[in-house]
Amino acid sequence: MSEMIIAAYGVEVELGDTPVLRDVGLVAAAGEVVAVVGENGVGKSTLLRCLAGLRPPLRGRIEVLGGPPVDAAGFWERVALVADEPAWYPGLSVKEHLELMRAVHRDARLTVGEALDTFELRGRADLSPLTLSTGQRQRLSLAMALLRPSRLLLLDEPERGLDTAFRARLAAILRGYAGDGGTVVMATHDLRLATATGARLITLEAAS
Numbered sequence: 001m002s003e004m005i006i007a008a009y010g011v012e013v014e015l016g017d018t019p020v021l022r023d024v025g026l027v028a029a030a031g032e033v034v035a036v037v038g039e040n041g042v043g044k045s046t047l048l049r050c051l052a053g054l055r056p057p058l059r060g061r062i063e064v065l066g067g068p069p070v071d072a073a074g075f076w077e078r079v080a081l082v083a084d085e086p087a088w089y090p091g092l093s094v095k096e097h098l099e100l101m102r103a104v105h106r107d108a109r110l111t112v113g114e115a116l117d118t119f120e121l122r123g124r125a126d127l128s129p130l131t132l133s134t135g136q137r138q139r140l141s142l143a144m145a146l147l148r149p150s151r152l153l154l155l156d157e158p159e160r161g162l163d164t165a166f167r168a169r170l171a172a173i174l175r176g177y178a179g180d181g182g183t184v185v186m187a188t189h190d191l192r193l194a195t196a197t198g199a200r201l202i203t204l205e206a207a208s
């Protein structure tokens with residue numbers, strides 16, 4: 001049986017006085033892709049933030065890679081998160097952002113050249129991320145996350161800004177990551193992407 005990477009039970013979150021998550025559970029094994037789906041506002045991003053240790057739940061138990069998720073260096077060595085657009089380093093090009101990731105992470109999964117090719121950024125390598133389109137910046141965010149080593153990828157709407165062709169490519173990239181034993185949990189509105197990754201679906205319902 002595959003190693004359990006995430007085990008979350010009875011998760012409850014309130015934001016302000018509003019219940020956002022009520023009795024939510026999610027398990028994910030090594031080599032598995034899980035897609036969290038549901039209407040706008042049901043709490044998909046909130047659940048991802050809980051799994052990333054960025055929002056402690058009011059109630060419930062969450063274990064990620066054998067312990068509670070914590071916003072600390074040891075946790076982030078094994079977990080990569082792509083959510084809101086990151087702050088790009090002023091003066092650094094697309095290629096230099098990827099080189100930076102390689103410089104700070106031992107055992108990178110991709111060379112900078114492989115990342116540029118896989119994420120179709122070769123023609124933009126010497127430009128500032130700020131001059132890229134929304135979809136190209138999203139591809140750079142994903143490239144930086146996939147270049148570095150990790151055991152768990154947490155992706156919040158990874159399809160954001162991507163064209164149809166690149167969504168199909170992303171599905172293949174995520175299947176490959178899971179095929180290598182990694183675990184992907186993504187919040188998505190793109191059921192085609194979820195299906196193409198072979199994801200198990202978890203549908204969230206409104207808590208109130």
Ligand SMILES: Nc1ncnc2c1ncn2[C@@H]1O[C@H](COP(=O)(O)OP(=O)(O)OP(=O)(O)O)[C@@H](O)[C@H]1O
Pocket residue numbers: 015016020038039040041042043044045046047187
């Ligand atoms: N900082 C906050 N303070 C209060 N309420 C919040 C806050 N952030 C989010 N919410 C509320 O929590 C609920 C869940 O938000 P969340 O972003 O997790 O939903 P989602 O399922 O990811 O939505 P979407 O599909 O639109 O991205 C929403 O009703 C939202 O209004």
